[in-house]
Amino acid sequence: MHTKHIADFCTIAGTQKQPYKMQHVLDNPAWNALLSGNSNLAMGTDKVKYFDPEVSPFVGFRENTAENFQQLYEVAQVGRPFGFISPVEAEIPAPWQQIVYIECLQMVHDGRDTGLSSxxxxxxxEKHIPRMLSLTKLTNPGPFAERTIEFGHYHGVMDGDKLVAMAGQRMHVFNYAEVSAVCTHPDYLGRGYAKQVLQFQTQRILAAGDTPFLHVRSDNHRAIHVYQSLGFATRKTIHFYIIKK
Known part of the structure; x- marks a missing residue:
């Protein structure tokens, strides 16, 4: 597994008496993705960066301070949701409204060869975008919008003209690449498609010289078991907040 990373420091707004030391780039994945592998999709400043909402809701802060939350608030459109990722539980500062909290496991691949998808x-x-939007709306694997495909590397299983399973890449954090949008149509469950598309993405990322990682809800035990069988191990618990102005 690659060991290259960049250390950083930040204070999680309203929760830590002492600054939380960012010991790994995956402690602050959105910021570091917008700084590195996804810099072509970055908007914002040298302290606050975010994606176009048609690509992704995620925002990253150089430091997770109330000041930077306020800087984002001043430029945000009313009602627009943002996804904020924290390595520790956080209190979202006013005047932001927290609308969703999700506890996830951040899992990193161990580099093993799991074989090719069968x-x-x-x-x-782009011609598949309507079908991708339909599938993600039905299965809810996470945020997916009109231009999410611009993260790249999306592949799917087709049944005729029908998209029945897919996965792709989302945040590219230096030499770590996130597998995302792993989903299967409910009528096609039990055929191993999710495992197959995940296997494909994992091997593709490894072949590119990067390390695959992903996020999964901590209560999604079935998915966690599948990920573990393919060489993913929990690095840490990480916290997702959906906030809006």
Whole structure:
């Protein structure tokens, strides 16, 4: 597994008496992705960076301070949701409204060869966006919008013209690449498609010289078991907050 990382320091707004030491780039994945592998999609300043809402809701702060939350608030559109990721539980400062909290496991791959996918996968392009949006709306694997495909590397299982399973890449944090949007149509469960698309993405990322990682709800035990069988191990618990102005 690659060991390259960049240390950083930040204070989690309203929760820590002492600054929380960011010991790894994956402690602050959105900020570091917007700084590195996803810099072409970055908007914002040298302290606050975020994606276009049609790509992703995520925002990253150089330091998770009340001052930087306020800087984001001053430029945010009313009602627009942002996804904030914290390595420790956080209190969202006023005047932001917290609308969703999700506790997740951040899992990193151990580098093992899990073999090639045995199903035929189709590279997904702009013409597939309506079907991708329909599938993610039905299965809710996480935020997915009109331009999320711009993260790249999306592949799916097709049944005729119907998209029945897919996965892709989201945050590219230096030499770590996040597998995301792993989903299967409810009518096609039990055929191993989710495992197959995940296996494909894992091997693709390893072949590119990067380390795969992903996020999964801490209560999604079935998915966690599948990820573990493919070489993913929990690095730490991480906290997702959806906030809006």
């Amino acid at each position: 199903v035929s996968l189709t590279p997904l392009t």
